[in-house]
Amino acid sequence: MIxxxxxxxxxxxxxxxxxxxxIGGANSAIPEMHRIAVDVRQxxxxxxxxxxxxxxxxxxxxxxxxxxxxGYHVAGIAGGLVATAAMCGPSAVVAYIVSxxxxxxxxxxxxxxxxAALVPLSIGLMCASGLILAQTADRTLxxxxxxxxxxxxxFATKLNPLWLLAAGGVLGFAGLV
Amino acid sequence: MLMESPSDGSAAPDHLEPPGLIELFxxxxxxxxxxxxxxxxxxxxxxxxxHRWMTAEEFNEAFALCHFLPGPNIVNLSVVFxxxxxxxxxxxxxxxxxxxxxxxIVTALAAIYAHYGQIDAMQRTLAGITxxxxxxxxxxxxxxxxxxxxxxxPVALLLLVAVFAAVGLxxxxxxxxxxxxxxxxxxxxxxxxxxxxx
Numbered sequence: 001m002i003x004x005x006x007x008x009x010x011x012x013x014x015x016x017x018x019x020x021x022x023i024g025g026a027n028s029a030i031p032e033m034h035r036i037a038v039d040v041r042q043x044x045x046x047x048x049x050x051x052x053x054x055x056x057x058x059x060x061x062x063x064x065x066x067x068x069x070x071g072y073h074v075a076g077i078a079g080g081l082v083a084t085a086a087m088c089g090p091s092a093v094v095a096y097i098v099s100x101x102x103x104x105x106x107x108x109x110x111x112x113x114x115x116a117a118l119v120p121l122s123i124g125l126m127c128a129s130g131l132i133l134a135q136t137a138d139r140t141l142x143x144x145x146x147x148x149x150x151x152x153x154x155f156a157t158k159l160n161p162l163w164l165l166a167a168g169g170v171l172g173f174a175g176l177v
Numbered sequence: 178m179l180m181e182s183p184s185d186g187s188a189a190p191d192h193l194e195p196p197g198l199i200e201l202f203x204x205x206x207x208x209x210x211x212x213x214x215x216x217x218x219x220x221x222x223x224x225x226x227x228h229r230w231m232t233a234e235e236f237n238e239a240f241a242l243c244h245f246l247p248g249p250n251i252v253n254l255s256v257v258f259x260x261x262x263x264x265x266x267x268x269x270x271x272x273x274x275x276x277x278x279x280x281x282i283v284t285a286l287a288a289i290y291a292h293y294g295q296i297d298a299m300q301r302t303l304a305g306i307t308x309x310x311x312x313x314x315x316x317x318x319x320x321x322x323x324x325x326x327x328x329x330x331p332v333a334l335l336l337l338v339a340v341f342a343a344v345g346l347x348x349x350x351x352x353x354x355x356x357x358x359x360x361x362x363x364x365x366x367x368x369x370x371x372x373x374x375x
Contacts (some may be wrong), residue, residue, distance in 0.1 A: 013276075016233060017352070018351070022249070023247050050307045051307065054303050055286050055287070057313065058286075059213075061209045061280070062209065062212070077291075087249070088248065092256045094246060096256050096260055096265075098242070115244075121355070125319050126318050127322070128340070129345075130346040136307075137308050143304070143308045151312035152312075165309050165313070168310070170305065171299060177304045
């Protein structure tokens with residue numbers, strides 16, 4: 001599958017912008033990914049977005065790789081590569097420059113204030129991610145119950161998350177969700 | 178954990194040889210492939226305990242910086258870490274090690290999903306996995322939320338709720354929300370802190 005260049009350009013600037021807006025990490029950008037992929041561009045359905053979140057959690061590596069799945073869905077291997085590079089590249093350049101600058105300059109009060117100012121915003125975004133994901137995934141009472149049970153177990157124990165994902169998969173395969 | 182000789186925090190700890198480019202690539206590839214449900218734990222273990230490239234203190238400092246910068250934290254960490262030892266080539270080696278191998282795996286999974294994703298059994302199984310994955314995600318959020326709730330800082334909580342409502346309930350575009358909320362948050366935080374120290 002050969003993707004039109006226009007599509008790749010759209011993917012590139014969409015995720016490059018998101019890269020610089022994802023304060024607190026890639027998970028903060030999930031609402032924006034959902035908004036653009038499902039609502040604005042209509043690249044995929046709600047259910048497909050939920051599937052991609054599941055696959056990204058299921059595979060090794062940083063969680064940001066959900067953008068590789070979205071890019072692949074839109075424009076094949078090239079789409080996946082472009083989305084990944086666009087989501088990780090710009091923020092990586094910023095990180096490089098900032099860490100070099102901070103190493104040279106004396107510590108001022110401002111990084112601490114900036115950090116304190118951004119933490120509540122990033123956690124607010126994470127909460128919004130949680131809500132949007134729960135709304136896409138939990139369409140039945142049993143589905144919501146599985147989510148709640150997994151949340152409680154993950155919060156209260158140190159069980160390897162893969163066991164919880166596997167349990168969810170078995171319950172889903174059995175037709176319970 | 179912090180029993181190493183105190184370092185000035187600006188350079189690499191002098192316990193061992195600084196890693197080479199191939200070593201950086203391989204170390205980050207390894208921690209990334211081990212990292213199901215988040216790479217941070219494995220990164221800390223590899224960098225601080227296994228290779229002793231940083232002290233726990235230095236690692237926390239580097240991660241705190243990466244956490245408040247935009248973009249995927251762990252990717253930022255790989256870049257900052259790589260650059261401390263080997264400059265820009267080091268950053269690129271760590272970046273590619275962290276992202277390359279898992280991205281190849283995810284691409285293979287994406288291809289499988291594209292072919293078989295519509296099969297009924299696959300749909301059902303994935304739906305179940307999604308429910309559990311969302312649960313795991315909510316647990317992570319709860320763990321981040323608790324320390325903030327304990328601080329009982331009304332300004333921070335108000336900002337958190339406002340951003341949540343704007344993005345989660347009203348579904349406003351992220352650029353707009355950040356354009357408004359970041360300046361407000363910085364102004365309020367600076368005002369509160371400067372007043373406290375004055």
